[in-house]
Amino acid sequence: MRRTRSLLAALGTLALMTGCQPVAETAEQAETRMNSEATAARTAIEASNAQFMTHFNAGHGDSVAAIYTESGRVMAPNMATASGRTAIAEFMGTMAPMKPTLTLTTESVAANGPIAIEMGTYRIAATMPGASAPTTDTGKYMVHWHKVGDKWMMVDDIWNSDLPAMPAGPPPAAK
Numbered sequence: 001m002r003r004t005r006s007l008l009a010a011l012g013t014l015a016l017m018t019g020c021q022p023v024a025e026t027a028e029q030a031e032t033r034m035n036s037e038a039t040a041a042r043t044a045i046e047a048s049n050a051q052f053m054t055h056f057n058a059g060h061g062d063s064v065a066a067i068y069t070e071s072g073r074v075m076a077p078n079m080a081t082a083s084g085r086t087a088i089a090e091f092m093g094t095m096a097p098m099k100p101t102l103t104l105t106t107e108s109v110a111a112n113g114p115i116a117i118e119m120g121t122y123r124i125a126a127t128m129p130g131a132s133a134p135t136t137d138t139g140k141y142m143v144h145w146h147k148v149g150d151k152w153m154m155v156d157d158i159w160n161s162d163l164p165a166m167p168a169g170p171p172p173a174a175k
Helices: 002-019 027-058 061-065 085-093
Strands: 068-075 101-112 115-126 135-148 151-161
Touching: 027 061, 027 101, 027 115, 027 135, 027 151, 061 085, 068 085
Parallel strands: 068 151
Antiparallel strands: 101 115, 115 135, 135 151
């Protein structure tokens, strides 16, 4: 009798536990949810990009760095990775003397919960040291975003140019 009650109690607990489990979403439901999340994320990301461009073009490296998480990373072409807000602010600050004009265009955003990936294109004009006129570059970028609290923040930022690579210098002379 005691054993039967224990078995019934265990079965009742198991029934309650399995009855409270969420129903797995179907592939169609997941796609609908992720599309909705991507739309919301894109709106927030484009607003952050507007702030990024304003601060970057004004030479405010600290304000640009504040859009990244504390452990954010900037992976600029042909340079070491700038890790953390301090390094990012320093890197962004090196651009200020060149009076840049940056334009970012979001092409797509994929999101799933608090994680989003943005892909887009950029155009930047900047006057290099010693140059009398700005040089223009265009290319593409990818940013990994995390939603921290109610704010989307950049985690990883990488880009590359559409311009052809600079040719290597002449080979060293034979001895």
